Amino acid sequence: MSDERYQSHILKGVSRTFALTIPQLSSNLYKVVSNAYLLCRIADTIEDEPNLTPNQKRQFSQTFIKVVAGEERPETLSQALHPLLSDSTLVAEKDLIFNMPRVIRLYNSFTPRQRASLYRCVHIMAKGMAEFQQNSSLEGLKTLSEMDSYCYHVAGVVGEMLTDLFCDYSPEIAQHQVELQTLAVSFGQALQMTNILKDIWEDYQRGVCWLPRDVFAEMGFDLKKLSPGQYDPAFGDGLGALIGIAHSHLQNALRYTLLIPPSEKGIRRFCLWALGMAILTLRRINRRRDFCKAQEIKISRRSVKATILVSNLTTGSNTSLRLLFYLLTRDFVVL
Template sequence: MTSHSRINDEQYQDYILQGVSRTFALTIPQLPEALRRIIGNAYLLCRITDTIEDDNALTIEQTRQLSDMFVEVVCGNASAEEFSLKLHPLLSDQTIPAEHDLIKNTPAVIRVTHSFNPVQRKALERCVRIMAQGMADYQETESLEGLKDLPAMNQYCYYVAGVVGEMLTELFCDYSAEINAHKPILMKLAVSFGQGLQMTNILKDIWDDRKRGACWLPQDIFLKNGFNLSKLQPGMNDTNFQAGLAELLGVAKRHLLNAMIYTSLIPPHEKGIRRFCLWAIGMAILTLNKINRHRNFSEGAQVKISRRSVKATILTTSLFASHNWILELLFKYTSRNLPEVSSHPAALSEIS
């Protein structure tokens, strides 16, 4: 392949990133140059996996078959062109135009994937394999009843986010011997980091998910608080439901505390990687705060953080990116109104 077409593939990658994720289009350019290309590519691979799972026009059989095929495409054992031609016509209007475009141009993304070193490729392949298989399993049991319990929610969060945390950590460790020195603890914390971000998304998207027939909340937490998830309705003022919600806000906060510990283990001079982590944590905390203040919200838009809040998060965390003690104070201050949970054995392994 000529270097000219490689450049075109990379230009496409930068372009489509803007369309499929505002957040990552913002955070990925913060990374050191050596990591930008691969993490941008990794995100797009996860987004393709996600698109297969999310479009309800696909049957369970098609979802499973296309997920398996995409894993083979990433590993270099199947044709990206064939995969693209098979999936693209099946997508419905439920999938956003930018994702239609991404699926159509899967071959360009895969050419970039296959240009990485063996360690990097292995990290990407492992992530996509675990994510695709895990998400397809959960998709088959999707219902409005919710997940059985908190461990089932943890498992779901691992498939969609924890495994991404592990992949990012592998890539950070491959990039820097200094980061690699903390690899065992970082790998553990990465799963918790991913779970904190994913739980924030689940809580924010309760009502949007319900509209498409899914509920990722754990039944046991709500039953313990006297509420049955099958009775859930938007805008409910049920105090038992809100008590369950409060408990999950507390669990998410604990995971994000582990995310802060993860970030503090990244060398202070690696400000780009720290910013990449801190912006995600900051936006998650602000979202949890908003949910906490409006526990009777009835659609995701009501708890979406403002652009001004996003700018303030970016400014503050960038200013203090290399100062662990200031970051610790900032986290304590911004999360002070969120519920506290005593260490829940099923909630998170005690790391901190």
């Protein structure tokens, strides 16, 4: 199997969502964006592995940054890391770590500008995740500002990287680069906030919480009292406040998407599918704020198919997309 075929194969194993959205991109973007996602997934796998100590995670993350920079051999890191992965890590993620050299060989085949964008993203993400993971606890983050910073390091920087790649691909898109880069961080935060809210209880089981204490304190809830199955209306109010904040970021995500020329249907679909699935997930959370596990608010395959169909039908119409966004998010609490 060639490195490129392996990349397409493993993408389906490590992400259901991105295995759907990334193939919508043109062939010129598909290869590099797939590689970018896998690089980010390697960094994420290191940080999520429960068998690794905080110090080991930091060391492996630093080594991975050097691997992408060409300063360390991927084979050495792969051989050291793979045996330490526990059953908590997906089989596909273990396979990705084992085949890290394949991913790096493809990365090295890209243009200098593409490699620079990917390296910047990996560097910021891996370094930031290591710092946040080392200080994580069940008490949550101190402030909304800290949550913003966390979202930037794990998602906002990905939006910046994708924007660099889109602008490098299309001179027409590049005309809006400054505004796109500003909105890209917000787009990333919308998606990451959705994941944080969806995964509250799964994160709780792992001993971490990414919710901001100050937002919940304003609603009269102390995150130290967070416990699955013991719903407090004040906690629900805190969720509502965060959904309202996510709504403003979703609006920016729509603005970002509408700046992409309608002729670039692949990129628009890539953005719209992610945006649509985030909106549907937040709608379910908003209606079931007392949920106890992600499975209870997970959107169905039927909903995913409907999102894809509607997005495809409205891809080229800014007016239709604005109306659809309003109809789907009008029940959200807006602060």
